Amino acid sequence: MSIVLHGGASAYGAAATRRLSSDAIYRAVWRWHFYAGLLCLPFLISLSATGALYLFKDEINGSLFAYRNRVAPRTTVPIGPDRLIFNALQTVPDGVPVTYTDPPAPDAAARVTMAVGERRILVYLNPYTGDVLDRVDRDREFMAVVRGLHSLALLGPFANAAIEIVAGFGVILVVTGTYLWWPRGQKGGVVTIRATPRRRMWWRDLHAVTGSVAGGGLLFLALTGLPWSIWWGQQLRTWSNAAGLGQPAALWANRPVSTVPLRDRLEDPGWTLQDAPVPRSAPDTAAAASVGIDEAVAILGRMEMPRGFELALPVGADGVYAAAAYPRDVTRQRVISLDQHSGRSLVDIRFADLGPVGRAIQYGIGIHKGEHWGRANQFAMLGFCLATILLAVTAGTMWWKRRPAGGLGVPPWPRSRRVILTVTLMIVGLGALFPMTGLAIAAMVGLDLAADRLRSRWVG
Numbered sequence: 001m002s003i004v005l006h007g008g009a010s011a012y013g014a015a016a017t018r019r020l021s022s023d024a025i026y027r028a029v030w031r032w033h034f035y036a037g038l039l040c041l042p043f044l045i046s047l048s049a050t051g052a053l054y055l056f057k058d059e060i061n062g063s064l065f066a067y068r069n070r071v072a073p074r075t076t077v078p079i080g081p082d083r084l085i086f087n088a089l090q091t092v093p094d095g096v097p098v099t100y101t102d103p104p105a106p107d108a109a110a111r112v113t114m115a116v117g118e119r120r121i122l123v124y125l126n127p128y129t130g131d132v133l134d135r136v137d138r139d140r141e142f143m144a145v146v147r148g149l150h151s152l153a154l155l156g157p158f159a160n161a162a163i164e165i166v167a168g169f170g171v172i173l174v175v176t177g178t179y180l181w182w183p184r185g186q187k188g189g190v191v192t193i194r195a196t197p198r199r200r201m202w203w204r205d206l207h208a209v210t211g212s213v214a215g216g217g218l219l220f221l222a223l224t225g226l227p228w229s230i231w232w233g234q235q236l237r238t239w240s241n242a243a244g245l246g247q248p249a250a251l252w253a254n255r256p257v258s259t260v261p262l263r264d265r266l267e268d269p270g271w272t273l274q275d276a277p278v279p280r281s282a283p284d285t286a287a288a289a290s291v292g293i294d295e296a297v298a299i300l301g302r303m304e305m306p307r308g309f310e311l312a313l314p315v316g317a318d319g320v321y322a323a324a325a326y327p328r329d330v331t332r333q334r335v336i337s338l339d340q341h342s343g344r345s346l347v348d349i350r351f352a353d354l355g356p357v358g359r360a361i362q363y364g365i366g367i368h369k370g371e372h373w374g375r376a377n378q379f380a381m382l383g384f385c386l387a388t389i390l391l392a393v394t395a396g397t398m399w400w401k402r403r404p405a406g407g408l409g410v411p412p413w414p415r416s417r418r419v420i421l422t423v424t425l426m427i428v429g430l431g432a433l434f435p436m437t438g439l440a441i442a443a444m445v446g447l448d449l450a451a452d453r454l455r456s457r458w459v460g
Contacts (some may be wrong), residue, residue: 022138024414028423031411033176036169041392043166048385050150055093055370055378057143068124068134069130073106080294087130088112088123104308121127161436164229168437170222172430174215181208200401207394210387219386224364227271232434245355246272251347258282267310272358273335280318281339289387291343296321299343306332314340330362
């Protein structure tokens with residue numbers, strides 16, 4: 001009998017130890033989930049709201065701003081771009097034309113970008129009559145403002161680093177949130193919601209169930225947004241190009257190129273080709289006259305360039321006509337550069353010419369922006385954006401209901417230092433994948449240790 005009792009006591013003690021260990025891990029993970037949410041929630045709300053708007057860029061431009069983006073289609077032949085640029089010059093007489101955007105559809109306006117010093121002014125024109133429909137500073141155009149808010153570019157170049165930090169913490173939120181949600185025998189809070197909105201449990205369950213459904217979408221949005229970040233994204237582009245997995249370096253071989261990257265000539269040359277050098281017109285034709293923009297556009301038409309392309313005008317005697325088209329069908333994306341004197345194609349890059357990393361990133365960005373599979377893609381991304389806002393609201397409400405008076409309400413560390421160290425090292429390991437996030441985690445660990453020491457001295 002004593003042996004049985006002893007065995008039962010040992011089993012009970014082992015089970016209790018496992019429960020204590022599981023509870024300690026849960027508390028440590030919860031604390032890091034709280035920290036990540038505390039830092040990210042304001043940004044996630046802003047990113048989700050602006051991202052939801054940008055998903056419907058074409059629809060908003062075609063409704064709220066139809067007066068400058070839409071025209072009545074006609075059976076007559078549209079006016080040539082040279083005449084449209086001339087009309088834009090009359091509207092901005094102190095400006096210099098830098099790009100021409102081809103109408104993407106018969107009922108769409110043409111657009112000319114004028115440079116006035118560092119300013120860029122967009123002039124919208126009716127391609128059938130040449131009438132100027134509107135002019136607006138590029139930085140004040142509605143969707144440009146939305147995009148600037150989404151990327152934090154409006155706050156300066158270094159603010160974009162916050163996007164990388166938030167995206168990295170977004171990954172940590174999903175990983176830690178999945179652990180906290182994982183069923184441990186409870187009957188609610190996994191796929192059902194308990195209690196009522198008056199109780200914290202209802203908000204906890206709503207948060208957990210929403211996260212279980214939208215967590216994968218949040219993870220996807222974070223990872224596909226990272227390529228545009230200031231450090232991680234640039235390093236990924238540099239590495240993939242150097243490895244021949246992104247920019248097709250062979251297409252630039254034995255061609256005269258400038259030191260100017262495509263991003264300085266075109267508004268959107270695509271992620272993979274941001275750093276690609278603009279080619280130069282052949283030296284032996286430099287004395288010849290330019291073929292002119294009308295002929296350049298005609299050549300692009302004969303090359304079956306997708307409609308809606310943006311065409312950068314030549315700068316200097318060795319400048320080129322550089323065109324980029326990024327239609328919703330990612331496989332039709334294309335970049336072409338023409339010798340300004342002969343009209344000969346210098347570089348013609350199709351989607352299939354990109355390396356596997358470049359193609360994967362372009363696909364991911366297209367899905368991120370709701371550009372594939374029609375409305376299904378748009379509404380799926382919209383659902384993830386709205387779910388992310390709901391996650392932020394429920395998290396804030398939970399914190400508000402449990403916070404102590406006069407305190408921040410940070411979940412306490414478990415007593416096991418081994419568990420604290422193990423979980424923290426795992427979080428640091430995740431942060432190491434995204435160096436800017438890793439630096440933020442290191443700063444948070446330092447602040448947490450300093451706060452604990454101050455608290456210990458004050459209590460002592």
